[in-house]
Amino acid sequence: MDSKAEEQRAAVVVKGLVKTFGTTRAVDGIDLEVPKGTVYGVLGPNGAGKTTVLRILATLLQPSEGRASVFGHEVVEGAAFIRKRISMTGQFASVDKDLSGLENLHLIGRLMGFTRARAKVRAHELLHAFGLEEAAKKQVKQYSGGMQRRLDIAASIVVTPDLLFLDEPTTGLDPRSRNQVWEIVRTLVSTGTTVLLTTQYLDEADQLADRIAVIDQGKVIAEGTSGELKASVGTGKVHIRLQDPAQRPLAAQLLQQKLGTAVNYSSSASGLTAQVAENNLAVHMLEELDKAGIAVSDFSVGKPSLDEVFLTLTGRSAERAEEMEAEA
Amino acid sequence: MNKKQAPLSQQEALRTAVSTSERPKNAGPVSASLTFGGRMLLKIKYVPEQLFDITAFPIIFLLMFTYLFGGAIAGSTEAYLQFVLPGVLVLTVVMITMYTGIELNNDITKGVFDRFRTLPVWRPSVLVGALLVDLVRYSIASAIMITLGFILGFRPEGGVVGVLLGVAVLLVFAFSLSWIWTTLGIVMRSEKSLMGVSMMVLFPLTFISNVFVDPETMPTWLQPLVEINPVSLLVVAVRGFMGGEAALAEVGWVLLVSFLLVLIFAPLTMYLYYKK
Ligand SMILES: Nc1ncnc2c1ncn2[C@@H]1O[C@H](COP(=O)(O)OP(=O)(O)OP(=O)(O)O)[C@@H](O)[C@H]1O
Ligand SMILES: [Mg+2]
Numbered sequence: 001m002d003s004k005a006e007e008q009r010a011a012v013v014v015k016g017l018v019k020t021f022g023t024t025r026a027v028d029g030i031d032l033e034v035p036k037g038t039v040y041g042v043l044g045p046n047g048a049g050k051t052t053v054l055r056i057l058a059t060l061l062q063p064s065e066g067r068a069s070v071f072g073h074e075v076v077e078g079a080a081f082i083r084k085r086i087s088m089t090g091q092f093a094s095v096d097k098d099l100s101g102l103e104n105l106h107l108i109g110r111l112m113g114f115t116r117a118r119a120k121v122r123a124h125e126l127l128h129a130f131g132l133e134e135a136a137k138k139q140v141k142q143y144s145g146g147m148q149r150r151l152d153i154a155a156s157i158v159v160t161p162d163l164l165f166l167d168e169p170t171t172g173l174d175p176r177s178r179n180q181v182w183e184i185v186r187t188l189v190s191t192g193t194t195v196l197l198t199t200q201y202l203d204e205a206d207q208l209a210d211r212i213a214v215i216d217q218g219k220v221i222a223e224g225t226s227g228e229l230k231a232s233v234g235t236g237k238v239h240i241r242l243q244d245p246a247q248r249p250l251a252a253q254l255l256q257q258k259l260g261t262a263v264n265y266s267s268s269a270s271g272l273t274a275q276v277a278e279n280n281l282a283v284h285m286l287e288e289l290d291k292a293g294i295a296v297s298d299f300s301v302g303k304p305s306l307d308e309v310f311l312t313l314t315g316r317s318a319e320r321a322e323e324m325e326a327e328a
Numbered sequence: 329m330n331k332k333q334a335p336l337s338q339q340e341a342l343r344t345a346v347s348t349s350e351r352p353k354n355a356g357p358v359s360a361s362l363t364f365g366g367r368m369l370l371k372i373k374y375v376p377e378q379l380f381d382i383t384a385f386p387i388i389f390l391l392m393f394t395y396l397f398g399g400a401i402a403g404s405t406e407a408y409l410q411f412v413l414p415g416v417l418v419l420t421v422v423m424i425t426m427y428t429g430i431e432l433n434n435d436i437t438k439g440v441f442d443r444f445r446t447l448p449v450w451r452p453s454v455l456v457g458a459l460l461v462d463l464v465r466y467s468i469a470s471a472i473m474i475t476l477g478f479i480l481g482f483r484p485e486g487g488v489v490g491v492l493l494g495v496a497v498l499l500v501f502a503f504s505l506s507w508i509w510t511t512l513g514i515v516m517r518s519e520k521s522l523m524g525v526s527m528m529v530l531f532p533l534t535f536i537s538n539v540f541v542d543p544e545t546m547p548t549w550l551q552p553l554v555e556i557n558p559v560s561l562l563v564v565a566v567r568g569f570m571g572g573e574a575a576l577a578e579v580g581w582v583l584l585v586s587f588l589l590v591l592i593f594a595p596l597t598m599y600l601y602y603k604k
Contacts, residue, residue, distance in 0.1 A: 060445055084354070088442060090442045093440070094443040095439075096367065097438070097440075098374055099370055103370055107366075108443075112352060112448075113352035113355050114352050118352075125344070128341050129341040129342040129346070130345075155443065157345075159350065160348060183342070
């Protein structure tokens with residue numbers, strides 16, 4: 001009864017999922033629940049296991065242990081059913097680069113069961129909607145990264161899926177292309193599609209996802225709305241540059257007192273950084289420094305980066321995590 | 329974050345395109361295989377050099393073997409042509425089946441295969457489609473060689489029907505043999521190693537055979553080996569049809585071998601394809 005209700009609410013349910021490759025535990029006991037009609041973000045550094053989780057859910061890999069179900073069907077036994085309702089846009093182009101954009105969409109349309117004529121109409125409709133009309137007849141090889149991404153997503157929605165997997169949809173894109181992809185995702189969700197995406201950027205998860213799971217070394221280390229995650233991390237970091245490097249110890253002492261958090265020297269001789277919980281506290285500090293006669297040449301508050309999320313959640317930085325990954 | 333400054337019309341187009349709820353019945357096995365075959369044909373449009381093997385090989389091989397060995401083996405090139413053409417045809421087509429595996433090996437590492445594998449269509453249709461197009465390629469190669477042979481003086485006793493039957497049995501074998509290359513195409517990690525292994529299989533298979541000379545001229549220890557070689561059986565079958573005296577026993581053996589090849593290697597290919 002309980003699990004029945006859960007299945008009706010959730011598009012994806014993952015419990016104790018493990019995937020090993022030889023001795024590597026790429027996924028090491030993950031639990032997830034993606035509610036229908038929402039965007040769910042999986043956030044993690046390189047090698048965290050994001051792609052592996054997505055590939056298991058898209059029926060491309062079999063789990064080693066635990067269970068994973070999509071719309072109430074287990075990924076192994078129910079693979080054929082699941083494939084009817086999902087689409088996957090892989091981390092690396094999952095379109096045929098040797099063919100043109102039009103030919104790619106036409107191919108998928110035909111396979112999904114459209115007639116020749118209808119597949120052509122649908123292909124043009126999508127090319128127009130994704131701003132690719134002009135490149136319709138060019139080989140995908142010649143597309144820019146952003147264009148390839150958009151075509152890739154277009155290929156995933158030739159028939160609108162109930163659940164769309166997007167593996168790092170904006171990695172390597174410029175801000176404009178990134179915004180275009182975000183817009184596409186928002187529009188898709190507004191029409192009822194559930195989206196499960198992975199990303200390395202907290203900012204992206206923040207912009208798009210209703211809920212976020214932070215994963216590291218195959219484990220979920222935090223889960224919640226972006227608000228909940230940020231609250232656990234703090235607003236971000238202040239970066240201060242002093243006019244006189246000699247005043248740095250004095251400034252550090254003052255800040256430490258007022259903020260109650262650790263203050264670090266940055267690599268330049270006159271720079272300091274500190275973690276702050278609230279933005280207005282950071283502004284307050286400027287006044288304090290001014291009162292103490294310490295002149296500031298540069299001041300900025302950074303949003304918490306993935307690195308900071310990691311530092312807070314695991315006590316080590318994301319970059320360090322990658323190095324460990326490389327050594328392993 | 330500033331919003332995307334797209335013209336409203338495109339925004340609307342996006343909304344319309346995304347909100348279609350049309351869900352056709354997915355393509356059946358035959359339709360999906362043919363569609364995937366169409367994909368391979370489109371690739372030829374962009375890289376016509378792909379046709380090099382099926383056009384150049386038949387011409388070079390036939391000219392080379394006829395004029396190189398003709399005088400020495402049969403006394404005259406014309407007489408030798410009647411004997412050697414079916415054999416060289418088999419050799420050529422069997423050789424170019426290798427490209428099936430190479431193509432797949434190149435293709436399968438590309439991300440688009442992930443998409444294909446998540447589509448709700450009959451699973452083997454990607455590979456069956458590719459193999460169907462290969463049948464077209466083998467037919468073209470056969471047509472080229474037989475036409476050239478005719479110009480050089482090849483006059484098969486079996487007539488048009490005999491020639492067509494000969495080509496048909498060759499195509500059945502080539503299709504079945506291709507499944508070995510699809511299996512290897514998935515297993516091997518690079519094109520180079522795949523080429524190496526394919527050559528290692530193909531050279532003995534095609535040369536330790538009766539393609540060029542009658543096995544009776546060979547050392548006695550070699551003869552049994554040559555006679556049980558499926559390529560030899562195939563050559564006898566094709567020669568039989570083209571020469572007007574069907575060698576039914578050999579045809580039977582060839583069909584049996586073909587059946588076994590598909591029985592073993594098609595499921596193996598599919599298993600590996602989905603495990604990858
Ligand atoms: N097919 C495979 N064979 C062996 N190891 C693998 C395989 N696929 C993934 N791994 C390993 O599993 C771990 C997780 O990989 P995965 O690709 O899921 O990470 P990711 O979070 O997607 O990383 P990225 O951000 O770089 O895409 C890595 O250590 C990787 O080396
Ligand atoms: Mg990945």
